[in-house]
Amino acid sequence: MARTNSLRRGPVAARRVRRLPVVDAFLWLVRIAAIALLLIGAVSSISSARLSGQQWRDLVVFGIAQGSVYALVALGYTMVYGVLRFINFAHGEVFMIGAMTGYFVTDGLARTALWDAAPILALLITLICCMTVSALVALLLERVAYRPLRGAPRLIPFITAIGASFFLQYTMASLFGTSVKAYPEVDILSGTFDVLGFRILRVHLLVIVAALSIMAGLYLYVERTRAGKAMRAVAEDPEIARLMGVDVDRTIARVFGVGGAMAGAGGLLFGLVFQNVHFLSGFLPGIKAFTAAVLGGIGNIPGAAVGGLTLGMVESMGPSLVLVGLGIPAAHQLKDVVAFLTLVMVLIFRPTGILGERVREDRA
Amino acid sequence: MALLEIRGLTKDFGGVRAVDGLDLDAAEGEIVSVIGPNGAGKTTLFNLVTGMTRPDRGEIVFDGHGIVGLRPSQIIELGIARTFQNVRLFPEMSVRENVMVARHCRTRSGMLKAVLRPPSFRREEAETREAAERALAFFGARLVGWRFDTPARSLSYANRRRLEIARALASGPKLLLLDEPTAGMNPHETGELIGLIRRIRDEIDVTIVLIEHDMRLVKGVSERVVVLDYGQMIAEGRYDEVASNERVIEAYLGRKASPA
Amino acid sequence: MTTVVEAPAAAVGSRVVMIGLVGGAVAVFVSANGMVEAFSERELLDGLTLGAVLLLSIPLLVGYVAGRRQPELEGFATRPPGWRNPATGLLAGFISGVTIGAFVLLIATVDLRGVLLNVTPELVRDDPRILTFGLEPGAGAGLLVGLFAVLGGLAGAIQVLPDLWRRAVLAAVGWVLAFGLMQAVVSQVLRGLQQQLRIWTEPLADFLYDTSGALSIAGITVVAVLGFCLQLLGSRKPRALVNARLERLTDRSRRIVRVAVLAAALLLLGLLPQVLGSFLSEVLNIAGIFLLMALGLNIVVGFAGLLDLGYVAFFAVGAYTTALLTSPQSSLGVGWIFWLAVPFVVLAAAVAGLLVGTPVLRMRGDYLAIVTLGFGEIARLLFLSDWLKPTFGGAQGIIQVGDITVGPVGVRTPQAFFYVIFVFVLLAAYATYALQDSRIGRAWMAMREDESVAEAMGVDIVTAKLSAFIVGAVLAGFGGALFATKIGSVFPHSFNVIVSITVLVVIIVGGMASVPGVVLGTMVLVGLPELLREFEEYRFLIYGALLIFMMLRRPEGFIPSKRRAEELHEEEIAQDEWLKTQDTGSRPEPGSRPEPGSRPEPS
Known part of the structure; x- marks a missing residue:
């Protein structure tokens, strides 16, 4: 009896009952500091009129163009996450491979007569090539690396994806070299338009229009077609979908394929804007596109578009608007810091994103 | 004053009211069974009491402390330990370690002590180990000896349930919440558990609240039975009283078709 | 009792074809990406370059896997070993051979150099025709097909052997490869031993290796026989014998034995840098710094289950703190001695750990990984930025980091530095063991297994997570401090995300939560590429492939922790x-x- 009694209370009885939520206090402090810095920076840079209205408008256009590329890549993250609750870390590399393909195809086409005779057609052919190659890579990735791990604890496929990401990067490096590959000039894409007082580079207009139409197409595909319905069903509940006769494996593969194609398109557009690509080109845009997906509400297709555009704007305006206002020199160097801080802040304070629909979580 | 007093406890999950203005007491030394059809809010009730879910409204007073808003780790320190409906052990840890984890709230040594290993640390480790082995010894020879060092995942289903109870016991609780302790057990094992639950109450006098579907166990151990339906208490009393209660039968079987 | 169920022939056939094609694809891949060519600089075994060994190991692996017997399972009869094993191996090897042969013919006729940079003429067109062993493309392709098929068949035939013998053959192959790859180490050790201890070991090196550094025929034979015999004899018995002896001793004498063994091990390790000489000691030092980080990350990822991809940030914090405090050229300009800076490294790393740890407290595993990755990049970009240039020196970094001094003596040679690193690593390994077997260690593991249950069982998640982050950060901080003083300067480009990934690969491949695994993982994955520079270019390619392979096949690592091994x-x-x-x-x-x-x- 005495033996078992000592089970009851240990040597130390309960002492603390309530503890000050230090962590919450800290997070509130961070939140307030972030907002304060944001406001101070913005107010001081606007009032100092360091940049002209024209320059601001240029930043906006650039932000939208950049953002639409992010949006295209973010779609892949968001769709895969929606269906598998899994962050496809290697998606940035699928994007990079799209951009690489774009380089090789345009480089090849630039030596043919087609390039000057029908540049639009040439670009269209390139686009199709990029989308196809990226989709194939994404499908291969799913089949080889992710499918065998379905149902494993979350971190296992995630680590696999990290491995896949590095494998793809250095595969490209070892096959095609580590040099920066410059896209050929596209005559019809140089020059600017003037729209409502905004001076828009032609290439930016192309990027925005192409990205928006591809996304609209995807939206119709997911909402209107049978395959799209199957995707939504699997996202809702794979088991039930299977019982209802949906081929889950095939649907998931299709999600990867479609996401890969979007990333391929994004890769080409990225290449057209920045005129170059190399084997590490996918890493930062990949993480930023993931940020965009989270920002818009991961798992949510329109959210990826909203998040992409938002992040593009934040990144293009943030340094000039906030950091310069705070008196930080060479603020453009901190562009990526702004993007990463956005990611961190969103995940800490609003993990559901802007269009915040909380996706189903599988926790036992 | 009862050990556990629940007043007006309410919890919504998106439009579904899982627990609805519930009042419930458990007196010291009592064994109370909570029964009710699936989705009646029984497990939610446990989650609310142990702090794993935060209630929307209502009060929970345990041993004189209002415990709403405390973190689960603080609540177990006050003396409420639980098991889970779908056995949740630490599968890669050994049987003994699983139980030793539950002593966390009764021990204090930190990282510095762990690295420097002063005598006070060794003493505390030895005590933790002993307490864990004692809790495991409650189940006779089943979880002792060579089984101490086997990983929890290699145990049989019934042994996993037992290990979960041992783990809860090791934390030195005043109130033990058992969520369907016999789910998946065969009749023989269930019978054994009836005796065991009584022994736990008698030997280390803890108050026990259990959720159960097996009426044999409910009948066998409980001094009081509480019936929940749609998050509300629809009946309360001794087993035979409750068993013949009109509303209870209705909740389980549905309303009798009214004569046309 | 058991019913005989055999897999249908078609399934077996398609499996073999699949394995053969995968092998062929790998062969084409390593040829096209330049690995075979880069590796053919080094002669590994008498007359065979590392590149050739790489290429020819493919049919061996393919044949071995294809010829594998069915796993023994209840309800399934195991087909007795027989002609089928070598036959399937041969078939798979043949298919691989046809694939690589076709590739040879392709690059002999079409110039792919414009796209595939590493498909050089030296592969098949011009001498030395690496892929075809010097033959014309047509004959070379034929040779490859034949060679692949034969080697596949041979490897398949190994499967016919009883388990004991099969393991011994594998051991022999493994020993030969290891001795070949480790030529620099083995011959240096043998030479060093002669210099230091005046024992007659140097001729042994000349016997094993010929002048080009390849394992000689005699060396191959000796090493293979040695590996074969040791595997045959060494199956568990001796260890059991030693353990039984130990059991019989009294507590007191057991302790004496333990101390004696430990002292002997320390003495040997103390002698090590002298024997290894400065180049190998340098390699060992680099590996040691990574090992320190790996032990730290092992606590964060292996014990607490928090996947931290921004781990390099703590390494950077340690390095910059040391540089700021010990360099007379830094913005602080105080120029302290190293040991005075160490407490501040601990402090700075711990604060960094808290800063990264607190915001991610409520995040789920994969989100946590990405956010920590973000923090790591933020740290690097800030160290690099012009904004903080007055403090951290921007891209120019901080130079003239102070040396470590012991009393009046400066630690300058790699050999001397080894001892310093060794002390830190020893402390980290001890701390790992001590923490693992303690209240906080159990709390970490419980949290890794199931966070919400751990909390319900009384584990204070906030404390547990933050303490894991802090311990990990401090160990990485030590790594950074040693790194800074070893190199003598710090530059932001040393703190790339690649460092975090390398450390992660080390602990995953070595075996999470297992100290010996982490040690071996570091030696092989960090030490070996330093030794064999031709690996450098393909290092991350191999890391990536290893990560995928490990997750698919052995998530517990090659040397799992004791518990997992038992299981x-x-x-x-x-x-x-x-x-x-x-x-x-x-x-x-x-x-x-x-x-x-x-x-x-x-x-």
Whole structure:
């Protein structure tokens, strides 16, 4: 009896009952500091009129163009996450491979007569090539690396994806070299338009229009077609979908394929804007596109578009608007810091994103 | 004053009211069974009491402390330990370690002590180990000896349930919440558990609240039975009283078709 | 009792074709990406370059895998070994051979150099025609097909041997490869021993290796026989014998034995840098710094289950703190001695750990990984930025970091530095063991297994997570401090995300939560590429492939922690795993809870 009694209370009885939520206090402090810095920076840079209205408008256009590329890549993250609750870390590399393909195809086409005779057609052919190659890579990735791990604890496929990401990067490096590959000039894409007082580079207009139409197409595909319905069903509940006769494996593969194609398109557009690509080109845009997906509400297709555009704007305006206002020199160097801080802040304070629909979580 | 007093406890999950203005007491030394059809809010009730879910409204007073808003780790320190409906052990840890984890709230040594290993640390480790082995010894020879060092995942289903109870016991609780302790057990094992639950109450006098579907166990151990339906208490009393209660039968079987 | 169920012939056939094609694809890949060519600079075995060994190991692996017998499972009869094993191996090898042969013919006729940079003329067109062993493309392709088929068949034939002999053959092959790759180490050790201890070991090096550094025929024979015999003899018995002896001793004498063994080990390690000489000591030092980080990350990821991809940030904090405090050129300009800076490294790393740890407290595993990755990049970009240039020196970094001094003596040679690193690593390893077996260690593991249950069982999640972050950060900080003083300067480009990934690969491949695994993982994955520079270019390619492979095949690592190893010996579990893959199509994981009742326990 005495033996078992000592089970009851240990040597130390309960002492603390309530503890000050230090962590919450800290997070509130961070939140307030972030907002304060944001406001101070913005107010001081606007009032100092360091940049002209024209320059601001240029930043906006650039932000939208950049953002639409992010949006295209973010779609892949968001769709895969929606269906598998899994962050496809290697998606940035699928994007990079799209951009690489774009380089090789345009480089090849630039030596043919087609390039000057029908540049639009040439670009269209390139686009199709990029989308196809990226989709194939994404499908291969799913089949080889992710499918065998379905149902494993979350971190296992995630680590696999990290491995896949590095494998793809250095595969490209070892096959095609580590040099920066410059896209050929596209005559019809140089020059600017003037729209409502905004001076828009032609290439930016192309990027925005192409990205928006591809996304609209995807939206119709997911909402209107049978395959799209199957995707939504699997996202809702794979088991039930299977019982209802949906081929889950095939649907998931299709999600990867479609996401890969979007990333391929994004890769080409990225290449057209920045005129170059190399084997590490996918890493930062990949993480930023993931940020965009989270920002818009991961798992949510329109959210990826909203998040992409938002992040593009934040990144293009943030340094000039906030950091310069705070008196930080060479603020453009901190562009990526702004993007990463956005990611961190969103995940800490609003993990559901802007269009915040909380996706189903599988926790036992 | 009862050990556990629940007043007006309410919890919504998106439009579904899982627990609805519930009042419930458990007196010291009592064994109370909570029964009710699936989705009646029984497990939610446990989650609310142990702090794993935060209630929307209502009060929970345990041993004189209002415990709403405390973190689960603080609540177990006050003396409420639980098991889970779908056995949740630490599968890669050994049987003994699983139980030793539950002593966390009764021990204090930190990282510095762990690295420097002063005598006070060794003493505390030895005590933790002993307490864990004692809790495991409650189940006779089943979880002792060579089984101490086997990983929890290699145990049989019934042994996993037992290990979960041992783990809860090791934390030195005043109130033990058992969520369907016999789910998946065969009749023989269930019978054994009836005796065991009584022994736990008698030997280390803890108050026990259990959720159960097996009426044999409910009948066998409980001094009081509480019936929940749609998050509300629809009946309360001794087993035979409750068993013949009109509303209870209705909740389980549905309303009798009214004569046309 | 058991019913004979044999897999249908068509399934076997398609499996073999699949394995053969995968092997062929790998062969084409390593040829096209320049690995074979880069590796053919080094002669590994008498007359065979490392490149050739790489290429020819493919049919061996393919044949070995294709010729494998069916796993022994209840309800399935194992087909007795026979002609089928070498035959399937031969077929798979042949298919691989045809694939690579076709590639040879392709690059002989079409110039792919414009796209595939590493498809150089030296592969098949011009001498030395690396891929075809000097033959014309046509004959070379034929040779490859034949060679692949024969080697595939040979490897398949190994499967016919009884387990004991099969393992011995594999051991012999492994020993030969290891001795070939480690030529620099082995011959240096033999030479060093002669210099230091005046024992007659140097001629042994000349016997094993010929002048080009390749393992000589005689060397191959000796090493293979040695590996073969040791494997045959060494199966468990001696260790059991030693343990039994130890059991019989009294507590007191057991302690004496333990101390003696420890002292001997320390003495040997103390001698090590002298024997190894400065180049190898340098390699060892680089590996040691990574080992320190790996031990730290092992606590964060292996014990606490928090996947931190921004781990390099703490390394950077340690390095910059040291540089700021010890360099007279830094913005602080105080120029302290190293040891005075160490407490501040601990402090700075701990604060950094808290800063990264606090915001991610409520995040789930994969989000946590990405956010920590973000923090790591933020740290690097800030160290690099012009904004903080006055403090951290921007891209120019900080130079003239102070040397470590012991009393009046400066630690300058790699050999001397080894001792400093060794002390830190020893402390970290001890701390790992001590923490693992303590209240906080159990709390970490419980949290890794199931966070919400751990909290319900009384584990204070906030404290547990933050303490894991802090311990990990401090160990990485030590690594950074040693790194800064070893190099003598710090530059932001040293703190790339690649460092975090390298450390992660080390602990995953070595075996999470297992100290010996982490040590071996570091030596092989960090030490070996330093030794064999031709690996450098393909290092991350191999890391990536290894990560994928490990997750698919052995998530517990090559040297799993003691507990997991014990588990793996339970056949019952292997069987359950197999059964599970059959009904769900997914593979089970160490972390997953088995279905109720799926694992009957013998009572």
